[in-house]
Amino acid sequence: MKIDLVNKPLAEIETSALVLTVFEDEKDRNIYCFDDKLNSRLNKLIGCGELTGKFKEVTMIHTDGFMAERVLIMGLGKRCDFSLERLMAVSAVAARNIRRVNLDEMTVVGDLNLLEISGEDCCRAITEGITLGLYKFKKYTKSQQKDYRAISQLSIAIIGKVISDEMVHAALNGEILGESTNLARDLVNAPANILTPVTFAEHAARIAQENNLGIKILERDEIEAEQMNAILAVNAGSVEPPRVVVLEYNGGFKEGKVLGLVGKGITFDSGGLSLKSRDSMFRMHCDMAGAAAVLGAMQCIARNRLPINVVAVMPLTENLVDAHSYKVGDVVSTREGKTVEILNTDAEGRLILADALSYIRSYRNIDYLVDIATLTGAIVTSLGHFCTGAMTNDQEFFNQVEKAGQISCEKIWQLPLFDDYMAQIQSDIADYENTGGSPAGSITAAIFLKQFVGNVPWVHLDIAGTAWMDESTMTYMKNPFLPKEGGTGAGTRLLYHLAKILSEN
Ligand code: BES
Ligand code: MG
Ligand code: ZN
Numbered sequence: 001m002k003i004d005l006v007n008k009p010l011a012e013i014e015t016s017a018l019v020l021t022v023f024e025d026e027k028d029r030n031i032y033c034f035d036d037k038l039n040s041r042l043n044k045l046i047g048c049g050e051l052t053g054k055f056k057e058v059t060m061i062h063t064d065g066f067m068a069e070r071v072l073i074m075g076l077g078k079r080c081d082f083s084l085e086r087l088m089a090v091s092a093v094a095a096r097n098i099r100r101v102n103l104d105e106m107t108v109v110g111d112l113n114l115l116e117i118s119g120e121d122c123c124r125a126i127t128e129g130i131t132l133g134l135y136k137f138k139k140y141t142k143s144q145q146k147d148y149r150a151i152s153q154l155s156i157a158i159i160g161k162v163i164s165d166e167m168v169h170a171a172l173n174g175e176i177l178g179e180s181t182n183l184a185r186d187l188v189n190a191p192a193n194i195l196t197p198v199t200f201a202e203h204a205a206r207i208a209q210e211n212n213l214g215i216k217i218l219e220r221d222e223i224e225a226e227q228m229n230a231i232l233a234v235n236a237g238s239v240e241p242p243r244v245v246v247l248e249y250n251g252g253f254k255e256g257k258v259l260g261l262v263g264k265g266i267t268f269d270s271g272g273l274s275l276k277s278r279d280s281m282f283r284m285h286c287d288m289a290g291a292a293a294v295l296g297a298m299q300c301i302a303r304n305r306l307p308i309n310v311v312a313v314m315p316l317t318e319n320l321v322d323a324h325s326y327k328v329g330d331v332v333s334t335r336e337g338k339t340v341e342i343l344n345t346d347a348e349g350r351l352i353l354a355d356a357l358s359y360i361r362s363y364r365n366i367d368y369l370v371d372i373a374t375l376t377g378a379i380v381t382s383l384g385h386f387c388t389g390a391m392t393n394d395q396e397f398f399n400q401v402e403k404a405g406q407i408s409c410e411k412i413w414q415l416p417l418f419d420d421y422m423a424q425i426q427s428d429i430a431d432y433e434n435t436g437g438s439p440a441g442s443i444t445a446a447i448f449l450k451q452f453v454g455n456v457p458w459v460h461l462d463i464a465g466t467a468w469m470d471e472s473t474m475t476y477m478k479n480p481f482l483p484k485e486g487g488t489g490a491g492t493r494l495l496y497h498l499a500k501i502l503s504e505n
Contacts, residue, residue, distance in 0.1 A: 003127060003171050004155045005163045006107075011067060013157055015107040017060075018068035019094045021087075021114070023079045024053035029114070038063060038071065053077070055086065056093050056480065060101075068107070072097065084117065085409040087125040092133020092481040095151055099134065105153040112160035119167040123156055124174035128493075130154065131178025132481035137189040176303045177496060181489035183207070184289070184296035188467060188487025192268035192285035197243040197316035200265060200288065204245045204295055204314065211302035214248035226335060228315075228355035233332045234348045235317040237272060237325030242317040244356065245291075246363065247298050252309040252503065259308060259499055260366035260456070261298070262356045263491075264349045264373030265291030265316035272319050272345030273327055280377070286487060287349070289467035290373040291316060293491030300496040308503035313360045315352040319345070331430045335359060336452055339430040347435045349375045350448045357452040368397055368502060369458040371449060372491045378441030380465040385473040387411035388466045388490060391446040394457035400505075401459045404498035410490065412461065415440075421447045466490040 010018065023029075027046055041061065045051035051059045055077030062070055074090045076082060091108060098106045108130075110122040117125075134150060156171060187195060187203065195203075201217045208215035220241050223231055228244065235242040245265075252258075266287035270276060276284065291314040298312050326332065330342045332351065336358040340351065353371055360366060379389040388405075390412040392398040398414065405412040424436030424444045432451060436444025446460045470485045482488050 001131070001151055001175060002153045003175065004153075005123065005168055005171060006155055006157050007163050008157060010109065010157065013107055013155070014067045015069070015105065015155065016103045017070045017072050017098050017106045019072045019074060019106055019108040021074045021076045021090060021109070021111070022051075022053040023076050023082070024055070025078050027051070027053050038066070042073070055081070056090060058093060058097055060097065082115070084121055084125045087115065087117075087122070088129030088132070088409065089480045091126045091129030095130040095133050096480070098151060099149050102149065104149065104151055106151060107155040107157055109157045109159065112158065119158060119161045119164065120170035122158070123167045123171035126156055127154070127171045127174030128178045129481050131175050132181060135182045135185060135483060137186065137483075137486055173304060176300055177493050180296040180300035180303070180496070181492045183299060184292040184489035184492045185483065185487040187292040187295065188286050188289045188489070190285070192318070195285070195288070196240045196267055197265070197318070198241065200267060200291065200314070200316050201243040201245050204247065207295060207299050208247055211299055213298060213302055214250070216246040218244040218246070226359060228335045228359060230332050230334045230340065230351040230355045231315050231317060233326040233330065233342075234272070234319050234351055237320040237322035238318040240267075240318050242315070244359070245314040245316065247295075247312040249298060249302050249310045251301070251305055251307050256309055257367040257502065258364055259310045259502055260360045260364070260369040261294045261310060261312040261495060262353060262360055262369070262371040263290035263292070263294030263312070263314050264288065264353055264371070264375065265314045266349060266352070267316060267318050269319045269346070269348065270321055272348060273321060273325050274345040275321060276346060283468060286468045287374050288316065289463055289487060289490065290371070292487070293372050293463070293489065293495060296489060296492035297495035297499070300492060301499045304496070306499050306503045308499050310499055311360060311364050311366065313356045313363070315356040317352060319348040334452070338432065338451060341427040341430040341433050343433050344435045347445070349373050350445050351434060353449055354452040357449065361454055361456060366456050369453055369456045370401065370461065370495065370498065371458070372461040372463060372495070374464040374467050375462045376442045376445050376464055378438070379462040382415070382442060383413055383465055385465045385469065386478070387413050389442050389462035390414050390459060391417050391443065391462075392459045393417065393450055393453065397457035398459055400501050401494075401498055404494050404501055407497045408493035410494040412494070415443050415446070417443060417447055417450060461491060463490045
């Protein structure tokens with residue numbers, strides 16, 4: 001998308017669609033009287049109740065005779081409810097409407113006096129909302145998919161401030177954030193026969209090459225040499241070999257702080273011998289959404305050249321059924337040396353993460369650690385689909401992750417990790433059991449992971465409820481920059497903003 005910023009009187013802007021925003025409770029102030037003819041038309045629409053300014057309302061008017069062929073008036077809702085998230089949402093809805101009528105060019109008005117936000121925030125929210133809102137997953141149909149129509153030219157008309165380099169930069173930044181999230185969405189949406197551990201690693205290699213990231217791809221023999229037996233146990237029932245992808249970005253000082261990211265990469269979760277039901281197995285190709293979020297975040301961090309060092313580890317395998325599958329009752333010796341009694345082969349995520357968390361800490365000195373995973377169905381019961389579950393061993397670090405959540409409009413909610421929960425994963429014959437039963441299932445999963453992070457400040461993000469949306473989750477109703485159906489890219493923008501926050505401290 002070509003992005004231009006302009007400082008021009010609205011009446012002089014030549015565009016196929018000029019997008020204006022109005023607050024529900026300030027309609028008079030909002031309507032731009034750049035021509036008598038248009039203004040009276042808008043007043044008429046307000047008078048008859050057709051234009052209310054309600055959040056996400058769209059009013060498209062053909063101007064005939066103006067420089068702008070159409071004016072799109074987007075409702076922002078009440079001023080007191082305004083947020084950057086709403087500006088993103090409204091930008092997304094506007095772009096979809098432009099695409100719906102087969103246009104590929106638009107001008108969005110960013111009136112800083114009206115919105116009362118900085119020019120940077122305004123530009124970022126507009127480009128980020130549009131890039132996320134226009135996302136479509138390409139289908140695998142025999143006949144070519146209908147032309148993918150995108151917006152090829154976006155102008156942002158800034159009112160109230162002179163355009164600065166920072167605003168231009170922020171506009172590009174928003175697009176990069178959107179594109180990196182869309183990368184994660186593409187990976188999550190790809191079916192399991194197409195996106196295997198091997199092909200995921202190939203995608204990672206491509207991203208690494210494009211962005212100058214260090215990359216190491218561990219194959220089976222190296223995974224064996226590292227004694228990542230928990231990953232190997234989960235992989236035992238698969239024909240597809242496992243991979244562990246390590247990415248490195250060194251944008252900070254040599255001796256500077258290092259952020260470690262670990263993402264769960266189960267490219268298909270059948271449950272293993274503790275087989276899932278047919279309904280709950282559906283869509284389990286999304287079980288690598290944590291790894292996808294990490295890859296998206298690494299691309300975003302690198303493309304924005306954040307001054308920080310980041311190491312990412314993505315353990316990748318399927319969890320399938322076969323004569324070689326790991327079994328219920330097995331005792332597996334993890335890379336850390338701690339042993340695990342397998343009570344349920346469907347609790348495979350924590351096993352591969354245990355080895356990855358242990359590996360990343362010995363690979364490099366890690367100052368902050370985040371893991372992200374579609375880990376438990378229990379988090380869906382607790383928090384539903386609107387927010388990600390978060391758990392930590394370090395409240396101060398958690399607060400920074402929470403801040404990243406607020407900036408990225410990715411909601412997270414903390415659950416406690418009291419030591420008492422340890423009782424639930426105590427085993428008679430090994431160091432731990434791999435499940436703690438159904439009470440507090442998300443917490444006991446995190447308590448298990450905590451045994452593998454040492455003393456490093458760590459936050460665990462459970463995205464089982466937020467990584468995938470469909471009609472039943474109702475999120476689309478609230479959030480037009482989320483897809484109606486499919487992978488959301490949850491975590492990519494949050495992890496980017498976390499890296500940014502850490503780079504500024
Ligand atoms: N991949 C699932 C979790 C999941 C559930 C992701 C729903 C996305 C949507 C995970 O591997 C799993 O199966 N967890 C079990 C753990 C249990 C056996 C302790 C679960 O949640 O039932
Ligand atoms: Mg499972
Ligand atoms: Zn899983």
